[in-house]
Structures are given as C-alpha cells and as structure tokens.
Amino acid sequence: MTVRVGVIGAGMIGTEHIRRLTHVLNGAAVVAVTDVDPARAAEVAAGVPGARVLATGKDVIADDAVDAVVVTSWGPTHEEYVLASVAAGKPVFCEKPLATTREACRRILDAEEAAGRRFVMVGFMRRYDASYRALKAALAEGGLGAPLMVHCAHRNATVPSLYTSDMAINDTSVHEIDIVRWLLDEEIVAARVLRPRRNSRAAPHLVDPLVVMLEMAGGALVDVEVSVNIGYGYDIRCEVVAEGGTAALAEAGGVVVRSGGRWGGAVPADWRERFLRAYDVELQDWVDAVAGGTTTGPTAWDGYAATVVADACLEALRTGERVGVSLGERPALYGLVAS
Numbered sequence: 485m486t487v488r489v490g491v492i493g494a495g496m497i498g499t500e501h502i503r504r505l506t507h508v509l510n511g512a513a514v515v516a517v518t519d520v521d522p523a524r525a526a527e528v529a530a531g532v533p534g535a536r537v538l539a540t541g542k543d544v545i546a547d548d549a550v551d552a553v554v555v556t557s558w559g560p561t562h563e564e565y566v567l568a569s570v571a572a573g574k575p576v577f578c579e580k581p582l583a584t585t586r587e588a589c590r591r592i593l594d595a596e597e598a599a600g601r602r603f604v605m606v607g608f609m610r611r612y613d614a615s616y617r618a619l620k621a622a623l624a625e626g627g628l629g630a631p632l633m634v635h636c637a638h639r640n641a642t643v644p645s646l647y648t649s650d651m652a653i654n655d656t657s658v659h660e661i662d663i664v665r666w667l668l669d670e671e672i673v674a675a676r677v678l679r680p681r682r683n684s685r686a687a688p689h690l691v692d693p694l695v696v697m698l699e700m701a702g703g704a705l706v707d708v709e710v711s712v713n714i715g716y717g718y719d720i721r722c723e724v725v726a727e728g729g730t731a732a733l734a735e736a737g738g739v740v741v742r743s744g745g746r747w748g749g750a751v752p753a754d755w756r757e758r759f760l761r762a763y764d765v766e767l768q769d770w771v772d773a774v775a776g777g778t779t780t781g782p783t784a785w786d787g788y789a790a791t792v793v794a795d796a797c798l799e800a801l802r803t804g805e806r807v808g809v810s811l812g813e814r815p816a817l818y819g820l821v822a823s
C-alpha cells in the first residue's frame with residue numbers, strides 16, 4: 485500500500501519532509517501540499533509528480549485522496565490541524581511543538597481519548613538518532629547504575645532574525661526536554677533557568693546563552709546549555725553521569741583526521757545535516773505504521789509534557805525562580821512510562 489500524504493506548511497522542514505517522502509522513503513507519496521504562501525506551495529509541489537496544491541490545511545485534511553497528514557506549519561497553527569485530522573480519523577505526523585499551550589495540548593489528548601485510539605505522532609526526531617539510541621541502550625544495560633546528572637548542550641551557529649528568547653526554550657531546548665524524559669524514562673518535576681554573561685554577538689533582543697536546569701522525578705539533575713549564536717556550527721552534546729560511569733554522545737562528524745600535528749573533524753552546519761538520518765528513520769517508521777494501520781513514535785502525551793515543561797521554563801526565565809511542573813494523570817491510552 486502507498487500512503488497518500490498531504491502536507492500543511494511548505495517551509496524549511498516541510499520541504500525537507502516532502503523531499504524525503506518523495507525520494508528517500510518507501511511506501512509514501514505526497515499528493516497534496518498547502519501553505520499560507522500559495523507561491524511557496526506551488527514551487528514545492530512543482531517538484532513532486534502528482535502533487536496538487538490545495539488552498540488551506542482544512543482542504544488537505546478533508547481531501548479524499550489524502551490518507552494521512554504531515555503538519556509542518558508554524559507552531560501556533562498545529563492544534564487546529566491536529567484536531568481536524570483526529571476528527572477526520574486520519575493519522576497525523578505533527579512537527580514539534582504539538583501545540584503551543586498546555587490547554588491546546590489537553591484538547592488534543594481529549595480528542596484522542598474520545599476517539600479511543602491514537603492518531604498523532606510528534607516529530608521529536610532525536611529518539612530516532614543512532615547516537616541517542618546507543619546512549620539509551622548503554623543506560624538500559626544497567627552496568628552504569630542509576631543516572632545522577634545529565635549535561636547537555638544545544639548550540640546553533642546562528643538563528644533567524646525573527647527568533648526570540650522564548651524560542652530558546654520552546655523551539656530549541658524543547659528537544660532536550662523530550663529527550664531526557666525518553667532517556668531516563670521519567671517525568672520532569674521542576675525547572676530553573678540561569679542567565680550567563682551575554683554573547684555580544686547575539687541580537688540585542690535575545691537572552692543568549694541560557695542554562696536550563698531540569699529536575700527529574702527520580703532526583704537526577706539535568707543542565708542544558710542553549711547557545712544560539714555559537715558561530716562554529718551545530719553542536720549537540722549529551723553526557724549522562726551515572727553511579728558507576730558515564731555515557732555520552734560521540735562526535736557527530738564520523739571521521740577524525742590527523743595531519744600536520746593536529747587532529748579534528750567536521751561540525752555539522754545545522755539540524756538538517758546533524759539529524760538527516762534520524763528524520764529519515766522517524767518518517768519511515770510513521771509511514772510503515774500508517775500503512776499497517778497502527779501508531780508509533782512520540783505520542784500526544786509526549787507533546788503535552790514537553791509543552792508543559794517548556795511553559796515552566798518560560799516562567800522560570802521571567803521570574804528567576806524554581807518552577808514546579810505538574811502534568812496531571814497520564815491517560816491509559818499513553819501507557820505507564822515515557823514512550
């Protein structure tokens with residue numbers, strides 16, 4: 485079976501996902517594309533045999549030729565399209581964030597609960613990255629003992645001019661918020677945000693860098709350095725310090741060159757390069773699940789948890805205080821542990 489996919493939002497990652505659905509993955513065809521910028525949608529669809537440009541996201545979801553939906557529009561628009569997909573009974577892959585407020589995420593959980601099944605997968609692609617998977621496997625082997633601390637760094641070479649300090653939390657560190665829940669298999673219970681000396685190369689409106697501190701339910705502490713004007717490239721780091729040893733992501737470049745009395749390797753330019761394979765594996769997993777009539781991947785609960793923790797971090801950024809996180813009860817639909 486070929487899964488016929490409709491894509492809402494043909495920007496940076498929408499274009500990337502359309503390319504991989506069309507040219508890289510098996511079992512999927514992009515049959516409809518929309519964007520609030522119709523010229524953008526037309527330009528992207530022109531490169532995809534058989535893809536039609538539709539006027540709105542709602543048209544894509546309602547289209548009889550669309551089996552499943554990919555939402556890659558701006559975050560505040562996600563709720564509407566995810567809810568409409570669930571109402572139409574169509575599987576939906578939604579890029580992070582699932583939605584931008586706790587209440588909006590709750591409405592999505594309620595819609596799935598009312599339907600009695602999952603429809604939503606959230607695009608937390610790091611769970612599909614080979615290095616993060618190896619890190620989780622190293623922890624699961626048990627030889628290191630209980631995790632005590634996690635040191636993370638999320639460094640972007642630069643960010644677009646419209647990027648805000650809030651986005652350092654809900655657009656950037658949201659990946660660490662999700663990945664530490666997944667790595668440690670437990671929820672986050674409190675957050676703090678510290679402001680180191682400013683990077684003078686950052687735009688004047690930005691608080692950059694930031695350090696996000698997360699407390700896990702089991703007592704482990706997580707620190708996340710978020711630097712979005714680091715200049716030298718896209719650098720993602722994660723080291724888990726456990727009772728009897730440590731496990732960390734290896735360098736991403738894949739090759740170390742020794743020459744002229746020095747050694748080194750390449751740093752990826754951006755997220756597209758660093759997580760290229762993870763996005764492929766992630767979306768193939770989604771396509772396979774849709775074709776098989778099942779669901780997979782990060783759930784709406786994971787999207788909800790990430791948004792609630794990000795909200796706590798935003799409050800911590802504003803107030804300088806420690807902010808507790810209360811998720812409420814996890815509905816049975818989403819199992820007992822972080823999926």
Ligand SMILES: NC(=O)c1ccc[n+]([C@@H]2O[C@H](COP(=O)([O-])OP(=O)(O)OC[C@H]3O[C@@H](n4cnc5c(N)ncnc54)[C@H](O)[C@@H]3O)[C@@H](O)[C@H]2O)c1
Binds near residue numbers: 494498558559561579
């Ligand atoms: N998982 C990741 O690593 C990752 C990477 C990049 C972006 N994202 C997420 O993907 C989403 C898109 O990000 P981007 O970087 O591609 O942004 P972008 O601005 O490049 O693209 C978004 C596109 O959506 C369109 N759009 C906005 N509202 C729309 C609507 N209501 N209907 C149809 N089209 C609409 C815009 O015109 C634009 O073309 C964001 O939620 C972002 O957080 C995730």
Ligand SMILES: O[C@H]1[C@H](O)[C@@H](O)[C@H](O)[C@@H](O)[C@H]1O
Binds near residue numbers: 640655656659755
């Ligand atoms: O939307 C992007 C994307 O999520 C990247 O993975 C992250 O590194 C960027 O900081 C963010 O702006």
